[in-house]
Amino acid sequence: MHKRRPVFAPRLVRGSTSQMLIAVVAVFFALAVAAYFLVYLPNKTAVEQINGTPTVGQAPAHATSVAAPTDVDRLSVDQLLSEARKAMNDRRLVAPAGNNAYEFYLKALERQPGNAVAADALRETFTFASSSAESAINQRDFAEAQREIDLLAKADPENYTLTILRSKLDAQRKTLDREQQQQLDQQRQAALVQQQQKEAAARALAEQQAAAETARQQAAAATQAKTAAPRATTAPGAAAGNAAATAAARATPSDDVKITDAVLTRRVNPRYPTAAQRANQEGWVDVEFTVSGTGGVDGVSIVDAQPKHVFDRSAIDAVSKWEFTPATRNGEPMPVTMRRRIEFKLGR
Known part of the structure; x- marks a missing residue:
């Protein structure tokens, strides 16, 4: 006799599989909800x-x-x-x-x-x-x-x-x-250039004033010479004689007068101007001065110079510090006027 299989067995298997799937889905859903509330929300941002x-x-x-x-x-x-x-x-x-x-x-x-x-x-x-x-x-x-x-x-x-x-x-x-240091260096450089420009402008103004003063003195001397000309022509013979006598008296001292010249004992070399040194300038200055009875130097003035107004100040400053054994007349110190040339040359 043939045995029949129960018709409800496949249905039982299918029902068990469905319950397992539902359980798995439920577990995943629960895990997702837990992750959402425990992890996602706190770190949403x-x-x-x-x-x-x-x-x-x-x-x-x-x-x-x-x-x-x-x-x-x-x-x-x-x-x-x-x-x-x-x-x-x-x-x-x-x-x-x-x-x-x-x-x-x-x-x-x-x-x-x-x-x-x-x-x-x-x-x-x-x-x-x-x-x-x-x-x-x-x-x-x-x-x-x-x-x-x-x-x-x-x-x-x-x-x-x-x-x-x-x-x-x-x-x-x-x-x-570095940038701040560069800015400071640039500011210092700009200040230095500005200072040099001011000094150059001051020197130019001083030179202009000196030139104007020289022209004024020359004009005054010319006017004075014109004024003195008529007096000289009124008695030319007497004036010439007096001048010759005076010159002779100065040039030829009497036999009983003993004169000694002033002797330089301390010479101070002039300072070479920085601007001239940078420009490789050389030159000379003729100065005239008076050696006093004590051996000091007074009244230093510029007679001539080449180039003009470049080495004048250095020459005057140096000569003013010179010291001499004073000139004497019969053993007594006396002032004398002297002239010297100060040369400015770069060492090579």
């Missing part, structure tokens, strides 16, 4: 940053106006995480100081070491935080950049990005120092 929202370090204008919570040290871990999420939403990742997500997360880790939410948020946003520090370096806000780098070091002290940021910060500081 960090996820948005990773998926391409604007750089965290570039906070909006209102970010710095958000008031920091009072008495942060008394906040619980949940409150710190809540403040951190608010800061993330406002893009206050590492700034401003005392009111940013990184500081809240770090404070939460201090209260509860190993807090997964805070640790994951710090790890996932480290790249964006380092971008903020790099932006501060590029803007040469070195104090803010250093603060953010120190904050990042608390979150991940072994991260190699910190070495790169510190190197960039050091390089930018050195670049700024």
Whole structure:
């Protein structure tokens, strides 16, 4: 007799398979819901940053106006995480100081070491935080950049990005120092050029005044000569005789008069003018002066010079410091007038 198989067996198998699928789907759904509430929501802002929202370090204008919570040290871990999420939403990742997500997360880790939410948020946003520090370096806000780098070091002290940021910060500081030094050098150079221009203008004005004074003296001498001419013609013979007698008396001293010349005992060499030295100028100056009865030099004046007005001052200053054994007349010191040529030559 042939046995029939129960018709309900396939249905039982299909029912068991359906229950298993429902159970598996239910488990996955429960895991998804748990992940959503435990992981996704606390780090929503960090996820948005990773998926391409604007750089965290570039906070909006209102970010710095958000008031920091009072008495942060008394906040619980949940409150710190809540403040951190608010800061993330406002893009206050590492700034401003005392009111940013990184500081809240770090404070939460201090209260509860190993807090997964805070640790994951710090790890996932480290790249964006380092971008903020790099932006501060590029803007040469070195104090803010250093603060953010120190904050990042608390979150991940072994991260190699910190070495790169510190190197960039050091390089930018050195670049700024060089630029400031160059600006100072340029300012000094400009001041030096301006001073040289003023000195050149003063010398030119002095030369013009000297030339004008010389012309005035020459005009006065010419006028005086014209005035004295008629007096000389009234008694030419007497004047000529008096002049000859005076010259003879000066040129030929009597036999009982003994005169000795002044002897130079101390000679001071003139200082070579800097401008002439730079221009490779050479020349000479004829000076006239009086050796007093004490051996000093008085009344130094320029008789002639080549070139004009270049070596005059140096020659006068040097000759004024000369010392002589005074000339004598019958053993008594007397003043005498002398003339010397001072040469200015560059040593080659």
